[in-house]
Amino acid sequence: MRSSLHPRPARRPRPRSRTRSRLVALFTGVAAVGVLLAAGTTARAADAPLRDLAEARGKVIGTAVTGSKLTGTYGDLAGGQFNSLTPGNAMKWETVEPSRGSYDWGEADRIVAFAQAHDQQVRGHTLVWHSQNPGWLTDGSWTADQLSTLLQDHITTEVTRYKGELAAWDVVNEPFNEDGTYRTSLWYQGLGSDYIARALTWAHAADPDAKLYINDYNVEGVNAKSTALYDLVKSLKERGVPIDGVGLQAHLILGLVPSTLQQNIERFAALGVDVAVTELDIRMQLPSTDAKLAQQAADYRAVMNACVAVSRCAGVTVWGFTDSDSWIPDVFDGYGAATPYDANYVPKPAYGAIATALGGTSTPPTGDCTAAYSVANEWNTGFTGQVTISCSGAALSSWKVSWDYGAGQRITQAWNATCAQSGTTVTCSNASYNGTVPSGGSVTFGFNGTWSGSNPVPAVTLG
Ligand code: G2I
Numbered sequence: 001m002r003s004s005l006h007p008r009p010a011r012r013p014r015p016r017s018r019t020r021s022r023l024v025a026l027f028t029g030v031a032a033v034g035v036l037l038a039a040g041t042t043a044r045a046a047d048a049p050l051r052d053l054a055e056a057r058g059k060v061i062g063t064a065v066t067g068s069k070l071t072g073t074y075g076d077l078a079g080g081q082f083n084s085l086t087p088g089n090a091m092k093w094e095t096v097e098p099s100r101g102s103y104d105w106g107e108a109d110r111i112v113a114f115a116q117a118h119d120q121q122v123r124g125h126t127l128v129w130h131s132q133n134p135g136w137l138t139d140g141s142w143t144a145d146q147l148s149t150l151l152q153d154h155i156t157t158e159v160t161r162y163k164g165e166l167a168a169w170d171v172v173n174e175p176f177n178e179d180g181t182y183r184t185s186l187w188y189q190g191l192g193s194d195y196i197a198r199a200l201t202w203a204h205a206a207d208p209d210a211k212l213y214i215n216d217y218n219v220e221g222v223n224a225k226s227t228a229l230y231d232l233v234k235s236l237k238e239r240g241v242p243i244d245g246v247g248l249q250a251h252l253i254l255g256l257v258p259s260t261l262q263q264n265i266e267r268f269a270a271l272g273v274d275v276a277v278t279e280l281d282i283r284m285q286l287p288s289t290d291a292k293l294a295q296q297a298a299d300y301r302a303v304m305n306a307c308v309a310v311s312r313c314a315g316v317t318v319w320g321f322t323d324s325d326s327w328i329p330d331v332f333d334g335y336g337a338a339t340p341y342d343a344n345y346v347p348k349p350a351y352g353a354i355a356t357a358l359g360g361t362s363t364p365p366t367g368d369c370t371a372a373y374s375v376a377n378e379w380n381t382g383f384t385g386q387v388t389i390s391c392s393g394a395a396l397s398s399w400k401v402s403w404d405y406g407a408g409q410r411i412t413q414a415w416n417a418t419c420a421q422s423g424t425t426v427t428c429s430n431a432s433y434n435g436t437v438p439s440g441g442s443v444t445f446g447f448n449g450t451w452s453g454s455n456p457v458p459a460v461t462l463g
Pocket residue numbers: 088089131132173249279327
């Protein structure tokens with residue numbers, strides 16, 4: 001079997017550096033106005049990307065992705081922070097075979113190619129499900145034999161296409177009702193519960209190296225549904241049906257991580273299968289508050305800790321890493337903020353919780369954010385200055401800049417920031433309305449000051 005983590009090639013693209021404390025002074029001598037600039041990057045302590053922390057522990061840290069979004073900041077973070085990708089929708093039956101016999105692998109291929117370019121695993125999702133099937137399939141009327149052939153052809157075609165390229169497949173998705181009875185899906189109605197064993201067997205025949213999973217929600221703790229799944233896996237193992245793992249989706253609600261999560265993972269592991277948390281998100285009622293985000297971080301930490309504690313827990317995949325790419329607000333009215341990054345790609349406390357659970361420090365990466373100081377206007381004893389904070393590949397939710405006036409300058413007034421001077425040191429922080437600097441965006445504030453003798457541009461520190 002393939003190891004759960006591929007070795008990293010020498011030339012894996014690295015995420016942008018987060019540690020530079022360099023202070024760059026850029027001088028542009030425009031005689032009349034005398035514009036002078038100084039720029040400084042963030043000087044905060046660095047942390048390793050999540051994927052490096054996870055790999056050091058032999059774990060997967062994955063995210064569901066949308067193929068069309070894999071550029072810019074979304075692509076940088078998806079490629080830089082995670083060592084596994086799951087196509088959120090791209091490998092589902094309605095996407096790959098919207099009309100019978102006519103296949104569209106575009107988005108799925110794109111995700112697989114991106115993953116390979118970034119030395120990431122791909123988790124295939126999903127081959128047999130009651131949902132997101134094409135109309136021609138669900139509207140048809142099929143005999144059991146026809147249905148079985150359709151399913152076999154679908155699984156064989158799709159698994160063969162990606163043979164040797166995927167680490168794992170969510171072969172069967174959501175087979176159970178909450179009480180542990182089988183869901184009366186198209187498949188169960190036509191083929192009985194044996195569709196599960198058949199699907200696993202066909203998938204194994206098409207790609208013997210892929211780890212084959214059954215995946216469901218509300219099976220994170222010990223309950224009737226997870227016990228039905230446990231009994232099914234036990235009997236499949238006893239019958240020699242190829243089953244490698246169990247996926248706990250983990251679409252959780254704030255403050256409600258099941259207390260029996262680790263115990264549940266352990267009982268599956270004892271059956272001789274892997275366990276993966278496959279679709280983690282933790283939703284809250286909007287708006288988010290600092291208290292809710294702190295609770296969410298504790299919840300993410302609890303899930304991570306449970307997986308880290310059990311060696312057969314392969315890892316954790318989040319169902320979208322940014323709130324701009326989450327299914328929650330579309331489906332749960334008034335709920336959201338469920339992922340580790342907000343919609344502007346600012347890491348939330350949940351990000352720090354994932355990092356610390358994987359053995360890292362809690363400082364989120366700040367990417368490349370710079371502060372540039374310029375003197376816009378200068379007269380005999382006074383001047384007007386401004387500082388622009390710009391981000392690319394990262395974002396800030398609040399900011400603070402400081403500098404030292406070495407030539408006796410003093411700030412007299414500031415706007416769009418709160419500034420204070422103590423001795424020679426000036427410190428300015430965001431106003432209530434301009435703390436957010438999105439990736440690709442900037443914020444500027446201004447000030448007046450006094451000078452005499454000379455008015456050199458100071459080195460500015462952000463952070
Ligand atoms: O429903 C959440 C997840 C539960 N477990 C299985 C996962 O496969 C499932 O993922 C979600 C996707 O994240 C959504 O993006 O599955 C949904 C469908 O049940 C996906 O939503 C659908 C929308 O309902 C469609 O309107 C849309 O055309 O996504 C489609 C593609 O964007």
